[in-house]
Amino acid sequence: MTRSPGSVTFQNVRKTFGAFTAIADLSLTVEPGTLVTLLGPSGCGKTTTLRMLAGLEHPTSGRILIGGKDVTMLPANERDVSMVFQSYALFPHMNSLANVAYGLESSGLAKKEAREKAEHGLELVGLASMGHRLPAELSGGQQQRVAVARALVLEPQVLLLDEPLSNLDARLRRRVRTEIRELQQRLQFTAVYVTHDQDEALAVSDKIIVMKDGEIAQQGSPRELYEAPASPFIADFIGEANVVACEVIDISGANATVTVEGLSHLVPSRGAKPGLGKLAVRPNAIILEPAESAAFPGRISHAAYLGDHIEYEAETSGGTLYIVDPSVDRPLATGTPVAIGFKNRGIAIIAD
Template sequence: MSPTLKPGSVRFESVEKRFGAVVAIADLTLDIEPGTLVTLLGPSGCGKTTTLRMLAGLEQPTGGRILIGGRDVTQLPANERDVSMVFQSYALFPHMSIADNVAYGLRSGGKSKAEARERAEEGLALVGLVGYGARLPSELSGGQQQRVAVARALVLEPQVLLLDEPLSNLDARLRRQVRTEIRELQQRLGFTAVYVTHDQEEALAVSDRIVVMKDGAIAQAGTPRELYESPASPFIADFIGEANVVACEVVRIGDGRLAARLGGLVHPVSGAGAREGAARLAIRPNALFLQDHRPDGFEGRVASAAYLGDHIEYEVETALGRLFIVDPAIEHVRPVAAQVGIGLHERGVALIPA
């Protein structure tokens, strides 16, 4: 038997948070649908963790309202909000068994020892840790400890699960494994989750929607594909997956369509921000490729080349500026100072709205 999860909606209405004269969050309005995983993403100091802590009841807004499942929780303490939080540090009690750690919140909430133990075992089964209940946290790997923290949060049957940088203490390979497990669990059980990270790849991998924050405000919100393929600003283009942001001219070509001209290249563009005149183009590193000669492209000089196993990373000096290029053609490494032609693939190019 699995926990009975009733996914709740989340709404921030004109929420503001000040620390003295410093505005950490300014007029934040955001809706999160029940049963979705929404990631708050951004650089350090952007306000994502403050937003999560206000939702958890660990920080009090200085303005606006927060609603969970349609209920105004703005003035409620953390233990009355029907949310559970998974912390960056796992926060497991080292002297307690795994089963007792998972059951701790249930026992604190008044459940009997027998019921708490039964639900703790169900929670451990959810995260693939059947038979681990008698062990101590020190006997588990970092990934297993993180799964215990998730189980402990889920057995409380919250309307919303909050995850604060949950993978930051894991190595790169384990991060990929555990993020996949969290996403599969969320999709299988259908709970609402608000996930905080500064890792763009992690956000792309786990999210239904991503809310990118900058300077205490929402810079852009949308699906991972929307943010990657249609960035609304140079900041979004460079923050979500890296991009070369270059100047171009939008011109009308023979069939009436619009295209971006840069150097000797003309590339079709579309979208709400597409109109004739000077503009900027976000070009993903793998949308560029190198050739010995390309008469309809433009030229550059290799400034650096780094072999990374399945691809080579180049920095190339061009008339458009220094471009970062990821090239899968590992059999032909271009030496530093080599003159190269640069071409552009069809995908991985987005016009940035004015």
């Protein structure tokens, strides 16, 4: 890509379908050269947001800007964006090179120049030797890279990716998401990426925008959302968490002393005030100790061996805790009494 990447701005965008409000009042910014993921459960509004950015839907009110230009009511073919679809949308009768060149030729570029750009596009995604192959002769990951190359050669200000890995198996998803992220960082294009997969969002994003019921629930870097969730919904949606009752005993600068079932712990205060509150505790932040240890008591109610870790559920007076323990060499049987402690990381005060 040689064109400068563009920014994306939504200003108080609202979208309704009859009496149904899909997007309530959306304002967001995507900085040039960054990859921002719209993440959320089905029906949260992320796909509608992407379709409005692509020009496939128009907002009921508000403004959308790409590279500082108001494109709110422009049709899709007049916006400087390219889209990678969930289904890849490759022409089955065309080889990879012809698929990548198609959009260039359709825009009026000479066939020779379009071919040269297409060859460069395939080289960018590591498929320089596969231009002669039909889509059916490629793996799912290779087909996805052809679709990315086809979008990139158009040199859009913004690349849109709609659930781009949903058709791949788990192992291939991990590899292709790494390739997409490395490509984006190397070429520094602006990308808006839609997914419902939390791990995928954490792995590829500069910023994640979590949506719920047509609104932004929280936005920030992957680390910010994982380590400092703003609500029980975010805590459980990004990486799973146990939400437990606590009492904030003391605030000292950036830290707060909290107690859970009599166990005292120091955590970032995050604006908390003394009194009752809630903690998000990641499953791998829980320590299982012998029952006689100085922590609060529990009892193992479920255990599942998963190779490199064991998943436990432990019943406590405050409810059931989900625990991920890497100590596979000392498994605990169902019914074993334990004492439960917390590590220093993976715990955060959250709002109700």
